[in-house]
Amino acid sequence: MRDMMSYRYHPFNEIVELEGGLFQLNMGPQHPISGQGRFIVITDGEIVYSIEMDIGYSHRGIEKILEYRNLMQGIVPIERMVMLDTSNIAMGYVLAVEKLYGVDVPPRAQYIRTIIMELNRIISHLYALGLYSESAGWNPAIFLWTTADREPILDILEMITGARWSYSFFIPGGVRADLPRGVKERILTTLDYLENRIRVYEDSWIYNETFRMRTEGMGVLPRSKAIEWGAAGPNLRVSGVPYDTRKNEPYAAYDELDFKIVTHTAGDSYYRGWARVEEIKVSIDIIRQAIENIPEGRIRVALPPKPVQEEALARVETGRGELNVYMYTEGRDKPYRVKISPPSFRNFYVIEQLPKIQTIRLADVPPLIYSFDPWFLDADR
Amino acid sequence: MKPEELEKILKEKFGENIFSTKIPENKRLFIKINGDIVEDFATFLKENGFDMPITMGATDFLKQKRIEIFYAIWSSTHDFVVFFKYDVPRDNPVIKSLVKIWSGVQKFERETWELMGVDIEGHPNLKPLLLPEDWDYEKEGYPLRKDFNVNRYMSPWGDEKQ
């Protein structure tokens, strides 16, 4: 059909001299800031002409694995897509199955799901803040503070679900267990502690002159381009598109809780970081409301034997952005085809296109990339 | 605009080329269209405010000898998703790239080309994306196809040898 084998990548971490004084810089998988992937930067030493995100290093073929797992087993592989907010990712899969089988989940399960998803979103945003500050050249203080501040939340989640990150707590039809005793008071106290810590992050990070100088006006994503290239999550909202899946297409208990969408029109790297801190505050509100008026009742409902729909597209707001799960089934217990469109996959495309519309310096490449909160495992599937 | 109104407009414009439409819930419109009219169907959607591509992929139907290509486009003005799909013969699938209309689908098409083996015309940079560079398509086959032999990758249980 065509000869794919002829395409040869350059070996890792090698600087390749191109013509016209340019050289190709491989910030390869072994680079201190690149994470599990590689980005190839073509630059002349100062100005970056093209960034290419080379993904695929941790491609496990989750879409193929899901075709060999029944609906209950499918939760565990899909959580491995992003270790940071597994409950949001699992919610995507579970929502798609519930749409196929037309299940209406009891309200108490919906509230428990919302609490766990918001707790998970806080963890994911905190980790993203840590990585972003590290890439902007910070000594790893903020990274370690955020890691230390995630511990109380991980304890709560371990108390409820039994695991620190791979909860596999949501199943099609509800949740696996009810809230244990004493978790309500512990959550409220931890949220107070977190609110106190958020003020510290604002003072020492967001309203910090050197950070503002370093990231303001850098990597501006205009509204039209954000929509055309398909940015996802805070990166979209900060460029002036007020789209939040929890608000536009409410799932779980989001329609009964009122919260504001964090939006801005500047669309540069500074505000992508700022938006994540604001979203942590919004998540804290949501958890407080959910904890206050959580209804009593059942936590789980059995799936009907036969699916009502043949195919369904579920959209869920994960920490990194909006995850779309398309599922096609032929009535058997294993889904026939699951297509996952992760947020980082689309954010990487936006990162690759940005140098075409704006001059970006070599020193700005890591903060620019980490302002999009990239997650190579998420993009690789 | 609501999904029902768009459905009516599309029915008038494309008539019999639209095989089936479905509105399972308030913000979705599933459409099955004929493969030939994809280009102007897409441009028509783009003019009506459907500007953000969110998913693009392909499903392999081994028994019916066809591959179903699907696109999902969200509209920032009408705030709902159009999910249109069309069929392509399975033995030699060739589709036209929609990158000129929605540049966001470029990476999705690249991935579909690589994993499903669907040849795409007019795509700016068809390079391997997820699979290793030395992936031998003749011996291994395309991963997302149903006739892909998965057992080679199953690791044995415990201490039994393969």
Next chain:
Amino acid sequence: MFKDIMKFIEVNLPVLIKILGFPGLTFILIFLIFAVWYQRKYLARLMTRMGPVHAGKVLGWLQLIADALKLLTKEIIIPRESMRKIFVLSAGTLSVIPATAITLIPFAKDFAIFPIRGYTLPLFLAIMTLYPIFVVLMGWAANNKFTIIGAFRSIYLDVAGEIPLILSTIGVMIWAGTYDIQDIIEAQKSIWFVFPQLLGFIVFLVSFMAMIEKVPFDIPEAEAELVFGYKTEFSGALFLDSMLGDYVNLLAWSLLMITLYFGGYLGPSITGDPIIDGSIWTLIKLVIVVTMTFTIMISYARLRIDQAIRVGWNYLIPLAILNIILTIFVKYVILGGG
């Protein structure tokens, strides 16, 4: 032959003790070990973690010696296409320059290695300006794309950092009315120069961070994209030398800051013997300045090279000149000339 050496030692024993002893070689080595250990423990404490604990029962002090030994035993890799001699020599001489500058600093009244009087402050600054030249030599000799970029950035930064620093020291010289470091300290008996010279101190502090290349100005070794800048090619003992160079540079500049702004060895007497008192006070102030440096190092983001230069040229140099004018105005017009 042996007899003359013995005679030579007896004749200038006190100077030898000073050179090899307190303000000289052993002090610098001990300071290196202390500074690196203190940095790791203090930064760890700020990041709410432990820092080295296990090596050496008490607070992991043995960790540094273990690191040093590890580095010394590592094999020295010299890149094939680099200039061999310059590559090896430049790393070694990096710490010599700030060490020679420290000899001028008095740790107590008339207690400096070279107790010369007269133009000691300009001499100190003249020696310290040699440091960036050797850094560039290192980067250039390694002949690797990363280190060359790192070396160039180091030149831009040093130019942008040094001029405001020297201008702010001029402010101090005018205020004290002398060129000599010891006289400047004596003039601070009434009040430390930090308060009258506050504007000059701010300029000095910012360019001080630029000179010792710590965050927010540690662009030459920005790990983020250049994988450690001009020190990338050094391994084993050479890496230890360049690290030594860094910390002695930090020692030299912080000693200058203490003498100019925090009244060098002045302070209420503890043991009565002026030499010991002066040294204790100098060391206390040194620890405070080093702590402040590490805190600054951790609480700001790294600036891009063009931003750092813009800060240097657009803000620091005008401020320094303004400071000089103000000092002249206040000293000669209001106070009628000291």
Next chain:
Amino acid sequence: MTKKNFVSRIVTPFFVVLKHVVNQPVTHKYPFERLKGFSRTRGLITLDMDACIGCGACGWICPDHAIEMKIVESSKVTHPAIDFLKCSFCGMCVEICPRNALDMHPIVEIAGTEYKNLVYYPEKLRQAPNLKELLPMLKYELEPVITPSKMSYIRKKVG
């Protein structure tokens, strides 16, 4: 853009960082201290051989095919053997077992130098090894970070 003026944006980070000196380090010195798990923590799986009727439901539900049914001489039925290299501790086997024969303990110190000794046959699954045996250097187990005493401190401080 920011609610604070220019000078405070330079000075406040310094003092915010300095205030952290008083905080206690949060590091656990692992082999000597260990984080105590909760009642629901999903760790080592143990099997009650008498209750197990060998139905194989756990083997069927396991998402990672980590459970195989093995013949045991001393009992008439087959019992599950777990390959802990594949197990992802999702706890579905424990949940689906009709006789509640499988149980999970907050022990996560499952390690082995060889592939073989990570495959637990039914006899080895019978009783959970106690912690002292796994971690000889263990001095004490730590309460989770937000302990009841710390909760009261936070509530007082935050008010």
